[in-house]
Amino acid sequence: MTLKTSVLTLGLAAFIPLSALAQDLDEARVKELVLEAIRENPEIVMEAVAILEQRQAGAKAEAQAKALETQRDLIENDPNAPILGNPDGDVTVVEFFDYNCPYCRRVKPEVRALIDADPNIRLVYREWPILGGGSVFAAKAALAARKQGKYEDFHWAMMGNEGRAEEASVLRVAREVGLDIDQLRTDMEAPEVQDHIATSMQLTQELGFNGTPSFVIGDALVPGFVETDQLAKLVAAAREAAE
Template identity: 40%
Template structure:
């Protein structure tokens, strides 16, 4: 894993940049507030006034930086909500995705997952509990194989299971792979499928088709457009939740979406 630069140096640089921005903002505000005053006071005098005011009231720096951060967070949240709304059809209506729970549910929980993701395995019981306890919940499973060639192979088999054996069997296949330990690749996925009574030769043939490959790339492109960089990531309504956040936060997001 690539490490970020030292936290202290990064903070110092960021604060310096923000202070420069703040000073420029204050200068512009003072200069534009009264044109007649701006003509009588030169730039040096204005800078002296700003400096003296900041030294006498240093708390305004923290207050200003806090406001800048809050504005940035709000803008980011609004951008994510807009992106989720724009991609609603791609999130909820892809025919290749495996759907668990109520196919006609009033709320959809979308999960981007990788069969080799430890956190996805940790989140799997939470998702299963939500499905078991909420008869109106629809869960959409989107393969996002980002953890190597083995994950891609397993994803292809998983998507092929739906075509060959149907939605219910595909859901059971997903659960069994999520319960599996160790590295999962195409061979492991085919073994699990065989234990479910699926024709593995036919499954291999379907998994190798262009249609399955396109679906995986479609999911990868969608994740990139939404800013999803890891698994698991959940989408509920206009919320994007990253990581194994737990059952309760997901329940709260589902409840908020219903309201």
């Protein structure tokens, strides 16, 4: 039986006589009944699709919740992930981002306003370069900047950078924040840099994220641009749940 036929048969029970349902129907007869039911009750197509979408959404939410439960320690406490804000804060906000993502750049002032207003937030950054080679180069440079104690300076400068992140623009920003470029290039190839990016890819796949930015705040998985007020509400909910 085809997928289309399987979807449509979800709505047939209310429209096909019980005597027909009781028969041992072959595929050809099922298709006849499907077409007959559609002609008489075309709205069942949308009803069947809605049922399928609801089931798929429920399965996805269940899988995401399980992934968050099993991977929470790695998501929030990976020693190979940069931490801004208060390292000892009582609520952890995790952001997966890409330096070439326009929505990540738009959310930058929202996130900065959040941690400026709430000194008890741990902000964990996960470099997730999914928008091309320039994104990968930028992510590797940012992670390498940790060796020179410049991750935060470099990160904010890159988020404020106009134009696409490519090798030339990344190195220009690196010079502007005082990074040693020769050391940076060497440190970009360190195993921990690739490990961080690989872990980000793994976690986003398990969590069901499909774009940047994406946030994890307590039990909430939040894809896309979020304003400061909404971020603050999610932080408050996570803080309350932890009490």
